[in-house]
Amino acid sequence: xxxxxxxxxxxxxxxxxxxxxxxxxxxxxxxxxxxxxxxxxxxxxxxxxxxxxxxxxxxxxxxxxxxxxxxxxxxxxxxxxxxxxxxxxxxxxxxxxxxxxxxxxxxxxxxxxxxxxxxxxxxxxxxxxxxxxxxxxxxxxxxxxxxxxxxxxxxxxxxxxxxxxxxxxxxxxxxxxxxxxxxxxxxxxxxxxxxxxxxxxxxxxxxxxxxxxxxxxxxxxxxxxxxxxxxxxxxxxxxxxxxxxxxxxxxxxxxxxxxxxxxxxxxxxxxxxxxxxxxxxxxxxxxxxxxxxxxxxxxxxxxxxxxxxxxxxxxxxxxxxxxxxxxxxxxxxxxxxxxxxxxxxxxxxxxxxxxxxxxxxxxxxxxxxxxxxxxxxxxxxxxxxxxxxxxxxxxxxxxxxxxxxxxxxxxxxxxxxxxxxxxxxxxxxxxxxxxxxxxxxxxxxxxxxxxxxxxxxxxxxxxxxxxxxxxxxxxxxxxxxxxxxxxxxxxxxxxxxxxxxxxxxxxxxxxxxxxxxxxxxxxxxxxxxxxxxxxxxxxxxxxxxxxxxxxxxxxxxxxxxxxxxxxxxxxxxxxxxxxxxxxxxxxxxxxxxxxxxxxxxxxxxxxxxxxx
Amino acid sequence: xxxxxxxxxxxxxxxxxxxxxxxxxxxxxxxxxxxxxxxxxxxxxxxxxxxxxxxxxxxxxxxxxxxxxxxxxxxxxxxxxxxxxxxxxxxxxxxxxxxxxxxxxxxxxxxxxxxxxxxxxxxxxxxxxxxxxxxxxxxxxxxxxxxxxxxxxxxxxxxxxxxxxxxxxxxxxxxxxxxxxxxxxxxxxxxxxxxxxxxxxxxxxxxxxxxxxxxxxxxxxxxxxxxxxxxxxxxxxxxxxxxxxxxxxxxxxxxxxxxxxxxxxxxxxxxxxxxxxxxxxxxxxxxxxxxxxxxxxxxxxxxxxxxxxxxxxxxxxxxxxxxxxxxxxxxxxxxxxxxxxxxxxxxxxxx
Numbered sequence: 001x002x003x004x005x006x007x008x009x010x011x012x013x014x015x016x017x018x019x020x021x022x023x024x025x026x027x028x029x030x031x032x033x034x035x036x037x038x039x040x041x042x043x044x045x046x047x048x049x050x051x052x053x054x055x056x057x058x059x060x061x062x063x064x065x066x067x068x069x070x071x072x073x074x075x076x077x078x079x080x081x082x083x084x085x086x087x088x089x090x091x092x093x094x095x096x097x098x099x100x101x102x103x104x105x106x107x108x109x110x111x112x113x114x115x116x117x118x119x120x121x122x123x124x125x126x127x128x129x130x131x132x133x134x135x136x137x138x139x140x141x142x143x144x145x146x147x148x149x150x151x152x153x154x155x156x157x158x159x160x161x162x163x164x165x166x167x168x169x170x171x172x173x174x175x176x177x178x179x180x181x182x183x184x185x186x187x188x189x190x191x192x193x194x195x196x197x198x199x200x201x202x203x204x205x206x207x208x209x210x211x212x213x214x215x216x217x218x219x220x221x222x223x224x225x226x227x228x229x230x231x232x233x234x235x236x237x238x239x240x241x242x243x244x245x246x247x248x249x250x251x252x253x254x255x256x257x258x259x260x261x262x263x264x265x266x267x268x269x270x271x272x273x274x275x276x277x278x279x280x281x282x283x284x285x286x287x288x289x290x291x292x293x294x295x296x297x298x299x300x301x302x303x304x305x306x307x308x309x310x311x312x313x314x315x316x317x318x319x320x321x322x323x324x325x326x327x328x329x330x331x332x333x334x335x336x337x338x339x340x341x342x343x344x345x346x347x348x349x350x351x352x353x354x355x356x357x358x359x360x361x362x363x364x365x366x367x368x369x370x371x372x373x374x375x376x377x378x379x380x381x382x383x384x385x386x387x388x389x390x391x392x393x394x395x396x397x398x399x400x401x402x403x404x405x406x407x408x409x410x411x412x413x414x415x416x417x418x419x420x421x422x423x424x425x426x427x428x429x430x431x432x433x434x435x436x437x438x439x440x441x442x443x444x445x446x447x448x449x450x451x452x453x454x455x456x457x458x459x460x461x462x463x464x465x466x467x468x469x470x471x472x473x474x475x476x477x478x479x480x481x482x483x484x485x486x487x488x489x490x491x492x493x494x495x496x497x498x499x500x501x502x503x504x505x506x507x508x509x510x511x512x513x514x515x516x517x518x519x520x521x522x523x524x525x526x527x528x529x530x531x532x533x534x535x536x537x538x539x540x541x542x543x544x545x546x547x548x549x550x551x552x553x554x555x556x557x558x559x560x561x562x563x564x565x566x567x568x569x570x571x572x573x574x575x576x577x578x579x580x581x582x583x584x585x586x587x588x589x590x591x592x593x594x595x596x597x598x599x600x601x602x603x604x605x606x607x608x609x610x611x612x
Numbered sequence: 613x614x615x616x617x618x619x620x621x622x623x624x625x626x627x628x629x630x631x632x633x634x635x636x637x638x639x640x641x642x643x644x645x646x647x648x649x650x651x652x653x654x655x656x657x658x659x660x661x662x663x664x665x666x667x668x669x670x671x672x673x674x675x676x677x678x679x680x681x682x683x684x685x686x687x688x689x690x691x692x693x694x695x696x697x698x699x700x701x702x703x704x705x706x707x708x709x710x711x712x713x714x715x716x717x718x719x720x721x722x723x724x725x726x727x728x729x730x731x732x733x734x735x736x737x738x739x740x741x742x743x744x745x746x747x748x749x750x751x752x753x754x755x756x757x758x759x760x761x762x763x764x765x766x767x768x769x770x771x772x773x774x775x776x777x778x779x780x781x782x783x784x785x786x787x788x789x790x791x792x793x794x795x796x797x798x799x800x801x802x803x804x805x806x807x808x809x810x811x812x813x814x815x816x817x818x819x820x821x822x823x824x825x826x827x828x829x830x831x832x833x834x835x836x837x838x839x840x841x842x843x844x845x846x847x848x849x850x851x852x853x854x855x856x857x858x859x860x861x862x863x864x865x866x867x868x869x870x871x872x873x874x875x876x877x878x879x880x881x882x883x884x885x886x887x888x889x890x891x892x893x894x895x896x897x898x899x900x901x902x903x904x905x906x907x908x909x910x911x912x913x914x915x916x917x918x919x920x921x922x923x924x925x926x927x928x929x930x931x932x933x934x935x936x937x938x939x940x941x942x943x944x945x946x947x948x949x950x951x952x953x954x955x956x957x958x959x960x961x962x963x
Contacts, residue, residue, distance in 0.1 A: 035963075036963075205963070207959075207963075208963075209959050209962035209963055210962050210963065211962045219958070222948075222949075222950065223949050223950065223955070225943075225944075225945065225948040225949060227711075227712070227940035227943060227948065228708060228711045228712060228940065230704075230707075230708065251950040251954060252948070254936050257936065257937075258934075259934050259935060259936040259937070260933060260934050260935050260936065261935075261936050261940070261943060261947055261948060262935075262940075263711045263929075263930075263933045263935055263940070264933070265707070265711070265741070265929075265933075267704065267737070268733055268734070268736075268737040269733065271701060271704065271734075272701070272703075272704040272707075272733075272734055272737065273704075274704075275697070275698075275701045275703075275704025275705045275707075275708065275734070276704045276705070276707050276708035276711070277708060278697075278705055278708060279675070279695070279697075279704065279705035279706060279707060279708025279709040279710075279711075279712070280708035280709060280711050280712040280940075281708070281712075282695060282705070282708075282709060282712075283673070283708070283709040283712035283713050283716075283941055284712055284713065284940075284941030285708075285711065285712030285713070285940040285941045287708060287711075287712070301698050301701075302698060302701065305697065305698050395956075395959040396955050396958065396959055397952070397955065398949075398951065398952045398955045399952070400951050400952045402945075403945060404944065404945055404949075436693070437693075437713075437941055438670075438673045438692070438693035438709070438713070438716060439670055439671050439673070439693070439713065439715070439716050440670070441670060442668060442669070442670045442691065443670070443691055446670060446690070446691050446692055446693050446694075447693065447694075448685070448686060448693075448694040448695075448696065449693070449694065449695040449696065449697075450695075450696040451696070451697070451698060452696070460686075
């Protein structure tokens, strides 16, 4: 079979491993070494809800063009897991490569005729070299990283440098790792054929940084002034709380006393988590919780209280596949409606949709200003795809002249000067009343916070007019929110078009790529990335300006589309859902294929088919 | 309930405490509970305790859940911020509030439905975390607002007003509190103010998780023969192990006692509780003995009251978390935001 010449720096490599075998750090090392050569990479962990033994995959997209979405298809499969062998082999693109452990011979029927096979006796090599079982296992991973670096022309110096950084201060471990790396490298150089997938040094990374959305969001909370975090462990959000603890130890330890300028409580459940957040925020601290879909379900009653009693709260929802326990380790954007209308009665909440770790950081900090300004819960909707994977993004930035917006809080001086205080009094016609922190003034400004209805002075009242006035004011406040949340970003088509696309969150990189591919086919769409709910005027206008608008999302029921239909004055027939919800991250191939097919129904045909 | 509004003018000769407050300054709105409700007596005891302790009312935060008991924070300490949260979840809200500002006094008011049924989990976890608070359960063994269903503290064999016998084992809040690590545990009776007021004062001075179970008869639904939470039953079966007479600190109080009958417990802040022993062999510093004594007496249908346990050297959640002395809600960008330079370094570590 001839080896087709391929463009360097443009392929997908997938590692099929067994959970708990130590492959994760070796695979990450591999990905980062390519990044160090200036070539953008986008890795994704595809892992089971399991600690040890079940299949796990690590898929790395290498793209000098900078496409960070999942592409679909695999050019080189590193098949290290016999359990998933057949499925893994089937996933390889025709003409692609299979790298496997050839220690144990496999019948020909286990392979495919249209792929190139690279066998390396990894187990044999490691068994010969190491006696300890765990060492055999761990170094096997490093050995294959060495072999791959030779096959793909990855600069070994970059890998060695990364290993040296990793084992800084633990030099005893450095030397055996370097040895294992070179063992793999030497074997590949001597015994394996050359392949056409190559990594070439490039300038595609620039000053961009490589981190997980959960870590970025947690750092956003540090910069945003959060002092209280209450959480309950749940995949895929636990690493956000853990990152917050890590960042706080570094940035929030009082240098003189060694004491903490933060409190993190692992609560007994999600109800308690959100209760603590609400209690802390009521008392003037910035507080957050992080959770996933099942936690959002459990928090419903408290979220209604925070909405109605008007207490700030920040909730990071790292979405996973629902409903119920659903797919705990797979990604979806399926909590949109559960968050937008959380709790019984008439409620609406502010949602933010970050596209990558950079926005996880920005929105993570912004959420606290918004929560204080609007005195209401703010949801930051990440998902597993951006939360738990390292993603290349613009460096995080902070403006030192930025002051926290603590919102409308009456001080001792205000109260002493005799300013009128009514906890639910709309003095500025923006729907936002003033509040006081407990303990501010000996005789003025105290009020009773409750989830029952009340009048403008926080006195219990079930009188219809008091209730209606309060509910109307909450709507005015939501209208105010519309103007202060992040605006959508527009990517206009290069040609004028009557078609549009609306997308949000982690769909962004795949969408960007799909738009390029569609454009190459002569299919032009204006694209709007929605970044927050309530929707700004731009969203309704965008829909009005186009005949048909595709709404791309990662859930079954087109939840964002429902929200658009509910909250904007639009003709639902204009909004065409493009839905991907099998738990894997959405791909450019999927979006491009679906949109091209749907466009053909409107008699718009591609100029030419271009394979992505 | 009464509909007579309280006059706003104070008599000039009313007794003032050292802060210049009269007792009325610690009161709240008129109670909307039934006439004779035990909860109103507890509110009155709280008012008296705060007045006598000379606490600035606005430095106390009152938090509650849902139910008759949880309504009561409206009826005392009108100058304090109050938070009537959701059913059974007062402890988490209080925990968060306490984390935000460690300088206030936190008073959690709950009932047996709120704390022993829907909120048993939060009750337990707030005590085991050692949240610095006074947690009062106004315990009447019955759901009043929903008209007379048994609560989880109703004794097995006790009878409802409609004559239904309760077959479920009761949850003993004080035993649980002792087991869970509360550092101050007491039980009292709403009808015994002389016992209750000093206990509340001692709990407020305690720097840790203080729990008081107050049997508080429901006159509407649980004050009949066959109830074990009625005024008559509790009076007949009240086994008080001790009585707190004095809290010294501000002024020296001199009195004569029979030798061996009085014990002094020095509090964390230097004040001294003077404990008059009613059972000479009851030691409120022995958690295990307290637990076993409670079990024994409970088996005999007795209601043990008094200061059941106090750890003279308690710690609290803030100590466990090693938090700074300054209240979090007073920290600003300078203390909280690492700034652009630190971020540039962080970025550099991610390439």
